Amino acid sequence: MEITTGWYLVLGALLFIIGGTGLLIRRNPLVMLMCVELMLNGVNLSFVAFSRTLDDIGGQTVVFFVLVVAAAEVVVGLGLVVAILRRQPGATADDLSLLKG
């Protein structure tokens, strides 16, 4: 059996689905951020697969930007989580609704 691009895309899609489902069913904000990382990685895998198939470096460049944005997102997200969990330990994602002001 030969591994075609479709298999990589399926793996990326499965990672995205698992991450999205986890984002919906978990309420610990830290675990939710990890699920977002899973979704981003599924997309990255698809980008690299297309980059290889279409013989185009652009896909890998986009993965580079996704990495940077993921890092920034984690920094800000963890900052929010630290600020809220320090105030009320055991806070869940529902308690983040106070962000709306």
Add this chain to the structure above:
Amino acid sequence: MVDTLVFVVAALICLIGALGVVLARNPVHSALMLVMTLFGIAVQFVAQEAHFLAAVQVIVYAGAIVVLFLFVIMLLGVDRAQNLEMSFLPIQKWAALLFAAGSLAIVVALIVVVGEPVTGAEAMSGALGGTDDVRLLARSLFSDYVYAFELTSLLLVIAVIGAVVLVRKPKVTDPVTAEDGGR
């Protein structure tokens, strides 16, 4: 044959790790499972000749982001087990189930209907050159995407400032130091 074996093993590592992230009750276990998934994806990158991205994946994700997660978990002391059942809102479980089933159905339908997804489109921004992916990536990054690259530097500065502002402790209003101008 070797390609198939590498893909299957790395894909299993990815999927087991991903399920572990979602299903582990302890956030520390979730973070360690995330490392497993990220390494599996790095293997997939190497298999697709994206060597530089594989290295960056291990260094940035496994080396920096997951360490940041673990650091925050330990800092806050939230590394106790969480009851998965208790954490559901009534509608939440059904929404998650619907999302998972729906997107899984879409993926399966795409595999069955489309089959081979390659469109035969031409390269837009430079062909891959075998093992020389760092040079190509750098050329693409600093020519076609140079404005986006500069904007990411701005984004990182904003993220750093935002994190400092968010995490800083609120100022204590001490009457003694407030009176004499904080000398």
